[in-house]
Amino acid sequence: MKIKVIIACCLALILWNKATATTLRVAFDADPISLDPHEQLSEGTLQFSHLVFDPLLRWKQNGQFEPRLATHWQRIDSRTIRFYLRKNITFHSGNPFSAKDVVYTINRLKKSPDFRAMFDTIASVSAIDDYTIDVHATTPNPLLLNIMTYVFPMDKAFYQGKDQIIKYGETFASRHVSGTGPFTLVSRELGSRMELKRNPNYWDKHSVGNVDDIIMTPIRADSTRLAALLSGDVDFIFPVSPIDIERTKKVSGIQLVTLPSTRILLLHMNQKRRKEFRDVRVRKAINLAINQSLIVEKILKGYATPAGQLSADRFLGHINDLQPEYDLPKALALMKEAGYVKGFRISMMAPNNRYMNDEKVAQAITAMLARIHITVELKTLPKAQYFKEFDNRAADMMMLGWQSDTMDSNNLFEFIIACPDAKTGLGAYNASEYCERSIDDNIHQANREMNPERRLRLMQQVERTLYKDAAIVPLYWQSLIWAAKDNVKIQDIVNDQNYPHLGDLFVESK
Missing domain, CATH: 3.10.105.10 (Dipeptide-binding Protein; Domain 3)
Structure with a gap:
């Protein structure tokens, strides 16, 4: 009987935390230059992609691959890997997700000036059925799975016909977005503010993430960014200047997370x-x-x-x-x-x-x-x-x-x-x-x-x-250095590529 009571209490706590989902205020040093995930191969673009799109697979903190929009995969031959896709997923536009969107996305990546060199090793991609695709490399390719972490399927019905890629240009894709990710874009003022809201139809119901709204503010100056955290105006910042580290460590209620990186x-x-x-x-x-x-x-x-x-x-x-x-x-x-x-x-x-x-x-x-x-x-x-x-x-x-x-x-x-x-x-x-x-x-x-x-x-x-x-x-x-309030569990979602998985971020109630 006691075990049942404990389980019931744990479930109630989880549901309560989900019900009291919070607003996360983030200050990074810069914001992405565009909403187009293929316009610039940059950290800011990929951070944004992990928020509003979803990759086929992604890196975990331990360096292993984690399935996302692909549930699993198998090597068919030395040049081909077959990916099996999740079903019953919709884009933010309401359009259903299927193999045609992945085929469309990879073909678009092959045309992107910034991503072309990476995807030039892929000869073609073909849909076997609505939820199965084969990716064919030009030659035996030891890094094919690594490359697939950069495939964030785009909504073909939403973008097709108005999907021109122009670096630093004004295009439909640079101003509009429809992904399958954990957040939807509410508003954006370039260089000033970006607001995102939790996707109510997000497929990953096992995620512990309880952030309902994100307000991202680019703050260029290190001292100003840190001051915003210490004053309580924001909850999570990156980066922290090395000269501020010792000072920040002494502040009650603030945590620092540091990782070596390969950048x-x-x-x-x-x-x-x-x-x-x-x-x-x-x-x-x-x-x-x-x-x-x-x-x-x-x-x-x-x-x-x-x-x-x-x-x-x-x-x-x-x-x-x-x-x-x-x-x-x-x-x-x-x-x-x-x-x-x-x-x-x-x-x-x-x-x-x-x-x-x-x-x-x-x-x-x-x-x-x-x-x-x-x-x-x-x-x-x-x-x-x-x-x-x-x-x-x-x-x-x-x-x-x-x-x-x-x-x-x-x-x-x-x-x-x-x-x-x-x-x-x-x-x-x-x-x-x-x-x-x-x-x-x-x-x-x-x-x-x-x-x-x-x-x-x-x-x-x-x-x-x-x-x-x-x-x-x-x-x-x-090195990568983040700082946040103690109740923001960033240690679970940061990684040495600096693509924080904010969809899985858990914030404890104070």
Whole structure:
């Protein structure tokens, strides 16, 4: 009898918590530039996609795959995976979800300038019936499931015929949205406020999430964002500046959650714009003049890991002995040897609200390069304006952060190292305009190599070539730091890709 009473009380508590669902006020450093999930391959876009759309599958905190709109899958042959879809799901528009929407979405992804390189490895997708699809790769593909985490099915009946993708443009998809996700969009004022409401028809009835409304406010300044949390104006913020961490830890009722991540920060040196950057001695001098360890220690307060390569240590391409090297006398000697003993002047752009302390890091780099007589004209811009300039390759040196979309080295190489090719999407974020055909060959081979040892050798060969050529300047792998009120259980829904699963967020009643 006592057991029945306990069970009844637990059920009543759960139902009461659900009934007292709350409003979550969130302040991040920036908001997504568009409602179109295929317009820009960025953290903000993917965070938004997890709110209003649903992926076929997603990463769990333990690094395993979790079924979402696909209930399960099976490999049919070396090039094909069959996905079985959930039934009785509707889009926010009221249209029913089926295989045709997934086929439509993948075909649209193959046309997206930003996503094309990833989805170019998919030859076709076909509907077997209303709730079964086959995804066919161009070759045997070791990362096919990883790629499918970026398929957030769109409402074909809602979008088709008015689904043009224009970066930073005014299109139907950039202003309207119909997904299957846990929240529906109520209103949006770009750069000011976004409001979302719980989807009453959401399929995941097992989720513990009890947030009924979300109000998202972009707050660019770290100090202002933290002040909003400490004053009680918001409940959950990202990021927290490293200089504020010790202070925040001492505040009663506030929690900090920190995770290492695989997001690499780097500098591109544009070889088309500047003949000096075509000289490997100059590129090596720049690498040797930048003190990554000092930046991590002084500006990031240890909440990052200095990098001497692109691949984080959990990726196959990582090489233990490729460490960042700081050697100012050697850098000066290389500048002299290259004929630039008096240096030269360059332009540099960086964002000022995209990465942790990005503007301060850019300013420190400017001072470091001055020591080898490179005078930097630095311009920093908010995220939305910055990436327009990045796409235009508007400065000689540009900062970029990249989280591997597939949690694999090859994604880094495809987007930021491969020879730029508008047709395939390769090199879409290669603002160095660096091009080495042997690297492209290794990228293509790694995309179809099923043997992990052979894949490892291919990707490590790319890392060694990049190091030898000093093709880019790796800076550091950035840590992720969130803060929230104690009753907001963010530790259960954050992850090292920084796509918080807010649909599953549980907020305790005070």
